[in-house]
Amino acid sequence: MRDKQIEDLKDYKYGFSTDIESFKAPKGLNEEVIRFISNIKKEPDWLLQWRLKAFERLKVLKEPNWQKPKYPKIDYQDLYYYSAPKSFKEKPKNLEDLDPKLLETYKKLGIPLQEQKRLNGIAVDAVFDSVSVATTFKDTLTEKGIIFCSISEAIQKHPDLVRKYLGSVIPITDHFFATLNSAVFTDGSFVYIPPNVKCPMELSTYFRINASDTGQFERTLIIADKGSYVSYLEGCTAPMRDENQLHAANVELIALDDAEIKYSTVQNWYPGDKDGKGGIYNFVTKRGLCKGKNSKISWTQVETGSAITWKYPSCILKGDNSIGEFYSIAITNNHQKADTGTKMIHLGKNTKSKIISKGISAGKSDMTYRGLVDISKNAANSTNFTQCDSLLMGNKCGAHTVPYIKNKNSNSSIAHEATTSKISEDQLHYCQQRGLNQEEAVGLIVNGFCKEVLQQLPMEFAVEAQKLVGISLEGSVG
Amino acid sequence: MEQKLKTDFDKFISSSNFSNKEIKLKKEALDNFLKNGFPSRKLENWKFSDINQIIQKNIGELAFYNDYNIKNEINDDIFIKEIEHNKIVIVNGKVERLSFEYEESDKINLTTLNNFNQNPNDNNSLLSLNNSFSNKIHNILIKKNYSFKKPLIIYQITNEKVSNTNINFQLNFELEENSSIKIINLSDDNSEKNFINNFFNFNLDKNAILKNYKIDKKSNTNIKYDYSSITQKENSISETFIFSSGSDYIKNEVSCNLEGQYSSAFINGVHLLSKNKHHEIRTNTNHLYENTKSYQLIKSVIDDSSKSVYQGKIYVDSKAQKTDGYQLSKAVLLNEQAEFNAKPELEIYADDVKCSHGSASGSLDEDSIFYLMSRGLDQKTAKELLINGFLLDVVEKITDEEIKKLLKNMIGLN
Structure with missing residues (x-):
């Protein structure tokens, strides 16, 4: 039974592609294309100007090259920057109008868009290639005053909010990929939680890259107003293709006074095949700003997919007493490469941050934890605790830890620990003695190794993530 | 600066008697330095200490010509009385005295090197600068099975004759099988505002033991870069201790290559800083063979508006199974203006290893x-x-x- 399961799961099960006619912008990156995107989305002029400004900046920026995973040069002129299912030229009013093929795709992925069939109360915003397909549970959320929609819709309906916060955490001049995103972003999710509202359900976005030669550039903006709370989930998949696809998203979180945002990601983009062919380049910029007093932002991520993952979900702790947390599991197998970690920038007084990072590398993969803890002069009484553990399986893979620690305040303390080891023979022996086979034993030990992070995930995700951890390592032992 | 370097180089070459081969090598090294210049924060290794900027700000225009023909007087009062020891006395980058009075002379071979090898891939531009401007490089070879009876104290003296000058110095040690030596490297700076660039190279053969203690205590305004490279064969042991406190700016860099099994490297360091000093220790331990061990402990006490930096890297090659690597850095900040930066780094390609690092800072x-x-x-x-x-x-x-x-x-x- 288990063998069969493993057999089914060994291959990337989200690798199918949907045969759906798509409507694309002309290939290439130029002002025309940006105007085209802006036009088709009926954007106000200020946003077009904003995009063009980013594009101007992009011309002088260079692609960064300090990161560990090197990748072949990307030809930015050979990409489609906008791709939408053809039936989307006019956005469907409700789910009945949706192309049935699309619904089927999401069903295959296990994302039920039809609300009536739903059991677990999660509101979903699904993004297919470049556009948001459907957002569920709108009514329940509207009642509470919560805005949860695609960012295109928000630009139309809530321009003030978008204009105020868009780019306030990740400025358009940030770095190459963030600026690229600012110039050509297509869609994404927008969340606004009004003051003193506790969002009653998990909000979730599901990203899917379908069309080939397409880059996905989504933009997510989450604003938690005073005293509010929201938990947000993000999942991603892509079809199996031989070429590498680029995913360069920007995610901005803003927490005002006493607000809390919990952002969880299960990233399972197509990692490429066993020989390292194909797969997604996941170059994502995620940044949260604890703007108000006593605010809190918590990132949790399970990174198992993508040929190259390169992201550092960060917290800027600006408000006094604010808290930043980062929990991460990164698993690389075969030829995957991951360079991930976080930045905790302490600006306010009494700010606290905690980083727990677990890395597992197997096969011929390479994994790097790279983090920055920066306590500025004014951040009195701040504390940071960092723990990053790595597990290696086999001697063809690599695990690296590169923390940067800057302490400029004598009343603040920073503690950092890191270990690298392999699964101990004793533990394996013990489990096998109790009747588990080697793979099961490894799975059990790895799950234990990751427990601290898995616990941070919302229940529905935790189960999926736990399975994912097991699957990602199949075939790497022995 | 380029013009100054070239004219000073010509002046240096014409006033010394190097062979054509040496001149050629020196020229190459100079070209390499001209190409890369002083390291700046753009280079990852110099992220926390931009030496280019520091030199500009504190010294300004540097002179590179250093007259090695001047004979410097040595005042015997500076020697340490508490213990009997062998001496190497270096004044302004020139070796003035080599005395191994406590050792058997046939067990030590003193020569000068007529070539130096910088790995072409090694883009350490300060090493290139050192290679191009340093005087004859002394090589100290300790023969098989010989252990030094008394410690060797290297007095590194600068006097008031030099200022706003770049002083380059190099020394080479070869430890043959089963030999051992204890070295104390003592800085005695009586000069101001110089850039002192030192390079020590140690080759340890099987079972050799090196104990190296570096002391920089006397307060001075010099800027220093001190690089020790240690290569270790089977079963050899190296112990390095760094006390860095006196100079305005020092970057101590220790690089250990553990090439033979059961070799081990220990690097311990202390930063005791006050006023406006900026010190950095960077350790680089490369585990290149099975069953090697390394240990680093660095502690900093930082007062006033001083800055302490520790960068430590443990590299484990895929061949180096059963590596044991440990690294700990701790800092106490005594003043609100004090700053501590650390980058403890692990780069590991073998699975059967035990590597960990820790870093803590606070009041x-x-x-x-x-x-x-x-x-x-x-x-x-x-x-x-x-x-x-x-x-x-x-x-x-x-x-x-x-x-x-x-x-x-x-x-x-x-």
């Missing part, structure tokens, strides 16, 4: 101060006691009892 523990004060100590004494204990932890790691006692007195830790 002195209030509870401990309170405890001591409640026992009748005043606050100042209580703090001093705690700092003493904090640093003593590193000094106690020194394995040679005689030298440990000497250094404790010298540093003033008891």
Whole structure:
């Protein structure tokens, strides 16, 4: 039974592609294309100007090259920057109008868009290639005053909010990929939680890259107003293709006074095949700003997919007493490469941050934890605790830890620990003695190794993530 | 600067008697330096200490010509009286005295090297600068099965004759099988605003033991870069201790290549900084073979508006199974203006290893101060006691009892 399961799961099960006619912008990156995107989305002029400004900046920026995973040069002129299912030229009013093929795709992925069939109360915003397909549970959320929609819709309906916060955490001049995103972003999710509202359900976005030669550039903006709370989930998949696809998203979180945002990601983009062919380049910029007093932002991520993952979900702790947390599991197998970690920038007084990072590398993969803890002069009484553990399986893979620690305040303390080891023979022996086979034993030990992070995930995700951890390592032992 | 470098180089070459081959090598090294210039924060290794900027700001225009024909007087008062020892006396980058009076002369071979090898991939531009401007490089070879009877003290003196000058110095040690040496490297700076660039190379053959203690205590305004490269064969041991406190700016870089099995490297360091000093220790331990071991302990006490930096990297090759690597850096910030930066790094390609690092920084523990004060100590004494204990932890790691006692007195830790 288990063998069969493993057999089914060994291959990337989200690798199918949907045969759906798509409507694309002309290939290439130029002002025309940006105007085209802006036009088709009926954007106000200020946003077009904003995009063009980013594009101007992009011309002088260079692609960064300090990161560990090197990748072949990307030809930015050979990409489609906008791709939408053809039936989307006019956005469907409700789910009945949706192309049935699309619904089927999401069903295959296990994302039920039809609300009536739903059991677990999660509101979903699904993004297919470049556009948001459907957002569920709108009514329940509207009642509470919560805005949860695609960012295109928000630009139309809530321009003030978008204009105020868009780019306030990740400025358009940030770095190459963030600026690229600012110039050509297509869609994404927008969340606004009004003051003193506790969002009653998990909000979730599901990203899917379908069309080939397409880059996905989504933009997510989450604003938690005073005293509010929201938990947000993000999942991603892509079809199996031989070429590498680029995913360069920007995610901005803003927490005002006493607000809390919990952002969880299960990233399972197509990692490429066993020989390292194909797969997604996941170059994502995620940044949260604890703007108000006593605010809190918590990132949790399970990174198992993508040929190259390169992201550092960060917290800027600006408000006094604010808290930043980062929990991460990164698993690389075969030829995957991951360079991930976080930045905790302490600006306010009494700010606290905690980083727990677990890395597992197997096969011929390479994994790097790279983090920055920066306590500025004014951040009195701040504390940071960092723990990053790595597990290696086999001697063809690599695990690296590169923390940067800057302490400029004598009343603040920073503690950092890191270990690298392999699964101990004793533990394996013990489990096998109790009747588990080697793979099961490894799975059990790895799950234990990751427990601290898995616990941070919302229940529905935790189960999926736990399975994912097991699957990602199949075939790497022995 | 380029013009100055070229004219000073020509002046240097014409006033010394190098062979054509040496001149050619020196020229190549100079070209390499001209290409890369002084390292700046754009390079990852110099991220926290931009030496280019520091030199510009504190020295301004540097002279590179250093007259090695001048004979410098040595005042015997500077020698340490507490222990009997061999001496190398270096004044302004020139070796003035080599005396191994306590050793059997047939067991040591003193020569000068007529070539130096910088790995073309090694883009350490300061090493290129050193190669192009340093005087004859002395090589000290310790023969098989010979252990030094007394420690060797290297006095590195600068006098008031030099200022705003770049001083380059190189020394080479070859330790044959089963040999051992204890070295104390003592800085005695009586000059101001020079850029001192040192390079020490150690090759340890099987079972060789190197104990190297570097002391920089005397307050001065020089800027220093001190690079030790240690290559170790089977079963060899190296121990490095760094006390860095006196100069305005120092970057101590220690690079260990563990090439033979059961070889081990220990690097311990202390930063004791006040006023406006900026010190950095960078360690690079490369585990290249099975069953090797490394250990680093670095502690910093930072007062006023000083800045302490520790960058430590443990590299484990895929061949180097059963590696044991440990690294710990701790810092106490005594003043609001003080700053501590660290980058402890692990790069690991083998799975059967035990590697860990830790880094902690913060203020002195209030509870401990309170405890001591409640026992009748005043606050100042209580703090001093705690700092003493904090640093003593590193000094106690020194394995040679005689030298440990000497250094404790010298540093003033008891």
